[in-house]
Amino acid sequence: MGAVAGPEIERLVQLLARLPGLGPRSARRAALHLIKKREALMMPLSGALQVALDKVQVCKTCGNIDTQNPCTICTDPKRDPAIIVVVADVADLWALERANATQGRYHVLGATLSPLDGVGPQDLSIDALVARAHAAEVHEIILALNATVDGQTTAHYITDLLQDANVKVTRLAHGVPVGGELDYLDEGTLSAAMRQRTLF
Amino acid sequence: MGAVAGPEIERLVQLLARLPGLGPRSARRAALHLIKKREALMMPLSGALQVALDKVQVCKTCGNIDTQNPCTICTDPKRDPAIIVVVADVADLWALERANATQGRYHVLGATLSPLDGVGPQDLSIDALVARAHAAEVHEIILALNATVDGQTTAHYITDLLQDANVKVTRLAHGVPVGGELDYLDEGTLSAAMRQRTLF
Ligand SMILES: [Zn+2]
Numbered sequence: 001m002g003a004v005a006g007p008e009i010e011r012l013v014q015l016l017a018r019l020p021g022l023g024p025r026s027a028r029r030a031a032l033h034l035i036k037k038r039e040a041l042m043m044p045l046s047g048a049l050q051v052a053l054d055k056v057q058v059c060k061t062c063g064n065i066d067t068q069n070p071c072t073i074c075t076d077p078k079r080d081p082a083i084i085v086v087v088a089d090v091a092d093l094w095a096l097e098r099a100n101a102t103q104g105r106y107h108v109l110g111a112t113l114s115p116l117d118g119v120g121p122q123d124l125s126i127d128a129l130v131a132r133a134h135a136a137e138v139h140e141i142i143l144a145l146n147a148t149v150d151g152q153t154t155a156h157y158i159t160d161l162l163q164d165a166n167v168k169v170t171r172l173a174h175g176v177p178v179g180g181e182l183d184y185l186d187e188g189t190l191s192a193a194m195r196q197r198t199l200f
Numbered sequence: 201m202g203a204v205a206g207p208e209i210e211r212l213v214q215l216l217a218r219l220p221g222l223g224p225r226s227a228r229r230a231a232l233h234l235i236k237k238r239e240a241l242m243m244p245l246s247g248a249l250q251v252a253l254d255k256v257q258v259c260k261t262c263g264n265i266d267t268q269n270p271c272t273i274c275t276d277p278k279r280d281p282a283i284i285v286v287v288a289d290v291a292d293l294w295a296l297e298r299a300n301a302t303q304g305r306y307h308v309l310g311a312t313l314s315p316l317d318g319v320g321p322q323d324l325s326i327d328a329l330v331a332r333a334h335a336a337e338v339h340e341i342i343l344a345l346n347a348t349v350d351g352q353t354t355a356h357y358i359t360d361l362l363q364d365a366n367v368k369v370t371r372l373a374h375g376v377p378v379g380g381e382l383d384y385l386d387e388g389t390l391s392a393a394m395r396q397r398t399l400f
Pocket residue numbers: 059060061062063064070071072073074
């Protein structure tokens with residue numbers, strides 16, 4: 001196909017195929033769709049990517065992704081600075097925000113501990129979390145991690161490190177299905193799990 | 201989420217969600233993946249889209265998409281100008297090229313006739329096909345259209361219009377897919393495969 005449509009289109013297809021959810025075949029369809037919808041879709045998408053490249057940054061406080069640093073949540077005076085909700089990934093933060101599940105602020109670890117995949121504590125922003133937990137204004141750390149082996153391993157690891165901090169460590173209630181991932185849950189379940197959080 | 205991540209990221213998510221194969225949830229994952237892979241993926245994709253915007257055009261002869269016009273196939277002296285393979289969509293052209301199925305050239309209709317969806321002859325590049333079919337060098341028109349009601353309606357419509365042209369009009373054989381099991385095939389396909397059987 002490269003020889004047919006030219007290396008430029010082939011390159012576009014290959015890059016699209018690296019997006020999660022798109023395989024080689026759907027990437028070809030996506031490229032074709034973009035080319036057909038040149039004004040209505042390809043130009044706006046090109047522009048949106050350029051804007052994102054120019055403006056999107058990682059919040060130095062919490063690890064959230066935003067166009068301002070510190071992020072909108074960290075600087076929102078209506079968000080409770082006493083509560084830090086620990087998530088593995090920005091996708092989980094988004095899911096909790098969609099569920100309107102907390103008025104606290106966040107801390108994005110970047111991953112969960114996974115010895116089998118070679119992901120250790122040094123790969124997560126755990127030191128920064130421990131430092132934040134020692135601030136006088138922080139009273140509760142909510143561990144909003146996947147109810148998987150890796151997620152719970154991470155929760156235990158962090159809880160141990162927070163022994164010296166003057167904070168209550170809680171976790172989401174077991175409304176989260178065992179083995180389930182936050183990002184797949186409906187908003188009601190996420191809200192209920194947040195309300196019923198228990199002492200860790 | 202818009203309020204959380206900012207309108208720029210929300211816009212990116214919304215545009216990605218309009219790609220075939222990506223829903224709202226996978227579009228969020230794709231946006232996040234792009235932001236995380238800023239140098240390795242978002243920048244190259246932004247560049248590839250810009251190149252495509254600058255260079256990709258629709259071939260005025262056949263309707264193929266390429267970075268040159270007329271396209272690589274139309275200008276390739278090794279492609280037989282006596283044969284025009286009629287397809288509904290560029291995706292079908294790509295599929296036939298991947299299969300190395302023909303040495304002919306192409307004509308992309310842009311769609312198939314679909315009265316129920318309000319797609320009529322004026323929405324397809326049929327006039328241009330009829331004009332091409334009248335060229336002295338053209339001897340065969342191969343209708344490579346879907347074996348669906350719409351595809352076959354389109355094939356009949358075109359065949360009628362080509363009565364006056366000095367060309368042979370053919371269509372793809374029906375038959376057993378390579379690797380296909382007889383037991384799973386519909387009766388129409390089996391009957392056609394039997395009627396059109398070939399010497400072994
Ligand atoms: Zn932040």
